[in-house]
Amino acid sequence: MDSKNTLLITGVTGQLGAFFLAELLGWGQNSPYSGTILCAKRPSSSFEQLECVAEFYGQSRKAYKQPNIHFLDLDLDYGAGSAELLSQYCVQHELGAVHSIVHAAAVIDINRTFFGGNKNEHITAEVLHMAAALEVAHFTHISSIAVMGGNAPLGQSEYLEPNDFQPSKKKVGLGSYAKSKIYSELQVWRAQQEGLSATVVRPGVILGIGPLHRAPQELWKRLWKGTLPFATDGCSGVVDVRDVASIVYAAHHQKLEGPIIAVAAHPTFFELLQWMQLGLGKVRKLMFLQAKPWLNRMRAVSFLSRVPWLGNYFTAQMRIMLFSKTHYNGASGAELLQDGYRDLSTSTKELGKFMKKMAEH
Numbered sequence: 001m002d003s004k005n006t007l008l009i010t011g012v013t014g015q016l017g018a019f020f021l022a023e024l025l026g027w028g029q030n031s032p033y034s035g036t037i038l039c040a041k042r043p044s045s046s047f048e049q050l051e052c053v054a055e056f057y058g059q060s061r062k063a064y065k066q067p068n069i070h071f072l073d074l075d076l077d078y079g080a081g082s083a084e085l086l087s088q089y090c091v092q093h094e095l096g097a098v099h100s101i102v103h104a105a106a107v108i109d110i111n112r113t114f115f116g117g118n119k120n121e122h123i124t125a126e127v128l129h130m131a132a133a134l135e136v137a138h139f140t141h142i143s144s145i146a147v148m149g150g151n152a153p154l155g156q157s158e159y160l161e162p163n164d165f166q167p168s169k170k171k172v173g174l175g176s177y178a179k180s181k182i183y184s185e186l187q188v189w190r191a192q193q194e195g196l197s198a199t200v201v202r203p204g205v206i207l208g209i210g211p212l213h214r215a216p217q218e219l220w221k222r223l224w225k226g227t228l229p230f231a232t233d234g235c236s237g238v239v240d241v242r243d244v245a246s247i248v249y250a251a252h253h254q255k256l257e258g259p260i261i262a263v264a265a266h267p268t269f270f271e272l273l274q275w276m277q278l279g280l281g282k283v284r285k286l287m288f289l290q291a292k293p294w295l296n297r298m299r300a301v302s303f304l305s306r307v308p309w310l311g312n313y314f315t316a317q318m319r320i321m322l323f324s325k326t327h328y329n330g331a332s333g334a335e336l337l338q339d340g341y342r343d344l345s346t347s348t349k350e351l352g353k354f355m356k357k358m359a360e361h
Contacts (some may be wrong), residue, residue, distance in 0.1 A: 005035045005137075006096045008086065009077060012039040013046060013107030015208045015216045016142060018053040019245040021064060023347040027057040029246050029338050034066075038086065038093050040105070048211045058207055063107060066329060069093075076105060077122070079129030086134065086243040087266015100138040102252055103127050108177060108215045120180035121187065129189045140252040141188045145237050145263065146178035147202065150326050155291040157325045162202075162259045162332055172201030175317045182337070192257070199251045201242045204237030204263035204328060207276075207347055209354050220355045223277050223284075231270035231289035232294070235264030237328040238272060240347040244339060250336035264341035269322070275345050280359070291323045298322075315339050 007024075011017035016271055017029075026032030051061040059112050063223035071091060074082045097354070106129075107118050131139050152158035185200060192198040195263065212221045221227035244262045251260050267275070270288050277284060304314040314319065334340050 005099030006038060007035060008032065008040060008098045010040045010074075010101070010103050012071075013041050013049055014104065014106070015049060015210050015214070015243055016203070016212075016241060016248075017104040018049045018064075018207060019208065019241045019342065020102065020248055021038065021050070021069075022053050022057055023245040023249045025066065025196055027059065027065065028242060028249075029281060030249050031307075035068065035099075037069045037281070038089075038095075039069060039071045040076065040082075041071055044072045046211075049214065052210050052358070053116065057143045060115075072213045076126055076130075077119075078304045079131075080133055081124035082126075082132040083133035086130075091273065094165045096186070098136060099164065100136050100140075100252065101131050101139045102248065104141075104142045104248075106142065107180070109239065116178040118180035119179070121183035124184035125187045128187055128196070132191070132195065135211045137194075138197045138199070138252065138255050140201065140248060141185070141189070142248065143185050143188075143200050143202045143259070144178070144181045145202050145204050145261065145328050147185050148326075148328065150324075152326070154326065155295055155323050159327045161329050162261050164350070165259070197255055198255050201244070201248050201251055201260045201262060201333075202258075204239045204261075204330070206239060206241050206244055207344065207351055208241030209358075210350050212355070212359060217342040217355070219273070219276060219353070222357075223273065223279055224355070224359045225280060226282075226284055228273065228286075230289050231268075231273045232267050232289045232322045233270060233291055234323040235266045235268045235325055235327075237261075237266055237326075237330065239264045239330070239333075240344065240351075241321075243333070243341050246338075247333045247336045254336075256336075258332070260332045260336070261328050261330045262333040263328040265344050266327050269342060272344070272348075275348035276352055279348040279351075280356045281348070288323075295323045 012021050022028055023030055024033040027084055050064045054061050054063045086098055106120055119157045148164045188198050188200055210217050239262050247262045280306050298319050302314055305311040
């Protein structure tokens with residue numbers, strides 16, 4: 001992506017956004033981006049994630065602060081206003097106009113009744129309004145395999161392709177995050193039909209690193225503290241964050257329409273958590289809950305879903321998350337990587353070693 005064009009990134013202080021910035025800096029598998037990089041953030045945003053990623057790559061914790069990188073406080077709830085602010089900033093600092101956008105910002109929640117509703121659809125719509133006002137040449141949206149749905153009965157295996165997208169499917173059992181990602185993608189496809197050059201990348205469950213108190217590191221934190229006593233034989237698509245960042249880089253540069261699926265493998269949750277424990281240097285026995293008989297047992301006590309707080313662990317969404325056996329065709333993402341996907345058992349060793357160092361300090 002060797003260009004003098006100005007690139008705008010949203011969500012750069014989040015896990016994937018920070019690794020994507022590292023990719024642009026040449027710390028990953030791609031050459032450094034030579035143009036201007038504008039990084040949208042909230043006034044309250046922490047730079048902890050960026051510092052962690054820099055340290056992970058063996059850089060100084062402030063190495064992401066480069067002359068061609070600008071951090072701007074932007075209100076993504078108001079796309080037109082943000083477009084005006086960006087245009088003024090570029091003129092004031094004698095920068096090229098924003099040429100393209102990578103939209104990586106997202107609200108991550110796992111609870112079905114997220115307070116106030118998940119804002120991902122609204123934010124995506126506003127960022128698209130901003131892109132239209134700026135007349136950008138290309139827009140890349142980071143979505144999720146959560147939008148792909150599936151029709152197989154719970155507990156049975158199913159294989160989904162990139163064209164599997166079911167926005168009209170009944171939303172029973174879907175959490176606010178999955179719904180928000182479905183509706184966000186619809187916003188992008190609508191904009192594409194209206195003439196916007198757009199790419200959609202759908203990552204699976206992302207394995208990465210970052211501050212333990214941040215939502216993406218919830219599994220690492222629970223395994224470190226020993227508060228995750230069981231695992232199931234369900235599975236989902238999993239991928240190393242470094243591979244997702246590289247895929248986004250290549251897809252954006254090539255202006256591929258997608259959707260592109262970033263999924264490396266489908267280990268069972270039991271197998272994945274064991275790998276992660278080993279990466280952390282922990283040896284704890286996990287209770288292994290197989291779909292038979294535990295899926296039916298959870299269904300039998302589904303009435304507990306109406307109990308405050310405790311009910312979150314007995315919802316249809318939770319059963320789907322624990323016992324789903326959906327597989328995803330990640331070949332479209334693999335084609336954009338120099339050597340294919342990283343082996344996840346190796347990834348968990350590398351990432352876990354870093355997370356252990358963070359936890360110990």
